[in-house]
Amino acid sequence: MCMKNQTKITAEPGRQELFITREFEAPPEMVFKAFTIPEWLAQWMLPAEQNMRVDFMDYKTGGSYRFILSNINGRDIGIFGVVHEVSAPERIIRTFEYEGLPERGHLALEKTVFETLPGERTKVTIQFICESVEYRDGLVNSGMEKHTSESHKKLDELLAKSNATN
Amino acid sequence: MCMKNQTKITAEPGRQELFITREFEAPPEMVFKAFTIPEWLAQWMLPAEQNMRVDFMDYKTGGSYRFILSNINGRDIGIFGVVHEVSAPERIIRTFEYEGLPERGHLALEKTVFETLPGERTKVTIQFICESVEYRDGLVNSGMEKHTSESHKKLDELLAKSNATN
Numbered sequence: 001m002c003m004k005n006q007t008k009i010t011a012e013p014g015r016q017e018l019f020i021t022r023e024f025e026a027p028p029e030m031v032f033k034a035f036t037i038p039e040w041l042a043q044w045m046l047p048a049e050q051n052m053r054v055d056f057m058d059y060k061t062g063g064s065y066r067f068i069l070s071n072i073n074g075r076d077i078g079i080f081g082v083v084h085e086v087s088a089p090e091r092i093i094r095t096f097e098y099e100g101l102p103e104r105g106h107l108a109l110e111k112t113v114f115e116t117l118p119g120e121r122t123k124v125t126i127q128f129i130c131e132s133v134e135y136r137d138g139l140v141n142s143g144m145e146k147h148t149s150e151s152h153k154k155l156d157e158l159l160a161k162s163n164a165t166n
Numbered sequence: 167m168c169m170k171n172q173t174k175i176t177a178e179p180g181r182q183e184l185f186i187t188r189e190f191e192a193p194p195e196m197v198f199k200a201f202t203i204p205e206w207l208a209q210w211m212l213p214a215e216q217n218m219r220v221d222f223m224d225y226k227t228g229g230s231y232r233f234i235l236s237n238i239n240g241r242d243i244g245i246f247g248v249v250h251e252v253s254a255p256e257r258i259i260r261t262f263e264y265e266g267l268p269e270r271g272h273l274a275l276e277k278t279v280f281e282t283l284p285g286e287r288t289k290v291t292i293q294f295i296c297e298s299v300e301y302r303d304g305l306v307n308s309g310m311e312k313h314t315s316e317s318h319k320k321l322d323e324l325l326a327k328s329n330a331t332n
Contacts, residue, residue, distance in 0.1 A: 016182045027223040062230040063250060082228060082248035084261045084273060091271055095250045095261065105257055107250060109295065125331065129182065129275065129297055 007149040011140050016133055018140060020126040022152050026159040028114040031122045032089035034155055034162075035112065042067075044154035047147035061085050065094070072100060081107075089114055090158070096128075106131060108139075171322070173315040177306045182299055184306060186292040188318050191324040194280040197288040198255035200321055200328075201278065208233075210320035213313035227251050231260070238266060247273075255280055262294075272297060276304075 005025070011018040019055065024031050034040045038054040046052050046069070053079065055066035063083040068076050077100035084093040097107040108130045115123040129135035168210065171191070176182040190197050200206045204220040212218050212235070221232035221244065229249040234242050243266035250259040257284035263273040274296045281289040 014180075017297075064228040064248075082230075082250045082261070084248045084263065086270060087271075093261075093271065093273065095248070095259075095275065097250070105251060105253075105259065105277070107259065107275070109273070109297070111271070111297065127297065130274070131277065131293065131294060131295055136260065 005152075007145065007152045009140065009145045010146065011136060014133060016131070016136055017127055017129045018136055018144075020124075020128065020148055022124050023117065024122045024124065024152075024156065025120075025161055026122060026163055027120045028089040028122045030159060030162060031124060032114055033156075034158060035092060035114075035124075036086065040158065041075070043103050044151055044158050047150040048154075050147075059083055059086055059092075061087075069100075081110075084109075106135060108135070171318075173311065173318045175306065175311045177302060180299060182297070182302055183280065183293055183295045184302055184310075186290075186294065186314055188290050189283065190288045190290065190318075190322065190325055192287075192288060192329055193286045194255040194282050194330060196281055196288060196325060197321075199291075200324060201258060201280075202252065202254070206324065210317055210324050213316040214320075216313075225249055225252055225258075227253075248275075250275075260261045272301060274301070 005023045007020065007022045007131070009020050026138060033131050034044065038057045042052060042054055051070040053068050053070070055068050057065040059065060061083060065081055065083065067079045069079065070076055077098070080097050080099060081095040084095070086092050092112040094110050095107050096110050108128050111127045113125045117123050128136070128139070130139070167200070171189045173186065173188045175184060175186050200210065202225050203221045208218060208220055210297070216234050216253065219236070221234050223231040225231060227249060231247055233245045235245065236242055238272050246263050246265060247261040252258050256316070258278040260276050262276050271292040274294050277293045279291045281291070283289050294302070294305070
């Protein structure tokens with residue numbers, strides 16, 4: 001597996017947004033599948049020791065989804081959102097609410113863009129637009145870079161396997 | 167009609183968000199209806215000379231909507247979004263995309279909160295979280311305060327009529 005691809009998180013001080021960028025050794029069509037097919041997503045989306053299952057996932061423009069994270073300090077916690085746009089293999093726009101916060105109604109808007117790179121490779125850029133600077137800083141300080149990096153390594157493995165079987 | 171209620175737009179320099187605040191002479195349950203029932207919304211949501219119709223409006227958590235503005239420089243233009251949360255009579259969270267932009271995929275996240283004020287009155291606070299400072303500044307500079315103020319005056323009239331018939 002190629003180890004040169006690093007997950008990078010950019011969070012400019014005082015802004016409400018953050019950017020996650022990562023390159024993958026597979027074409028956009030395949031990376032897009034890994035972001036949109038429930039069985040694929042459940043295999044890589046979370047950090048090393050975390051498990052999740054798909055409660056429902058209607059991943060089309062106008063759809064919605066809910067994932068359930070297992071055993072977060074002894075309980076299961078949902079992630080819910082609505083899907084503003086799915087344009088294969090270019091763009092996914094959705095909302096994202098972690099249901100484990102003390103209060104409901106706090107969320108982010110997430111835009112994921114897939115770019116073709118030479119050599120059957122893909123660059124993924126995720127813009128996470130938060131409801132406040134504090135919300136964003138909370139995400140970044142919760143170990144986001146480590147967790148996202150771990151999940152992207154799982155995605156590397158999944159894409160390598162899928163490339164091998166195609 | 168009470169003329170003391172002013173539509174106020176707050177857009178701090180360099181931020182991705184803006185806030186619209188307005189008080190209304192009706193209780194939250196009624197103002198909430200005016201924001202969520204298609205026939206009501208179509209009567210007030212736009213500035214003085216602008217007409218719109220509801221293409222579809224499934225205004226529940228996980229739903230979506232599309233309005234069509236008539237004759238914007240000679241053509242009809244849609245507004246599309248997905249509905250992250252509808253909690254009557256407290257909160258509506260949705261995405262908002264104006265389909266008349268040169269490129270698709272540019273949008274905002276909108277949180278509308280309804281607060282009870284003494285004397286059967288309501289304070290509405292709308293947080294509009296934009297994908298960029300430029301997008302937000304574009305909205306503000308497009309005459310947003312004038313347009314929103316005009317539409318809120320229509321809403322004042324609608325609420326006064328509804329109060330009178332209840």
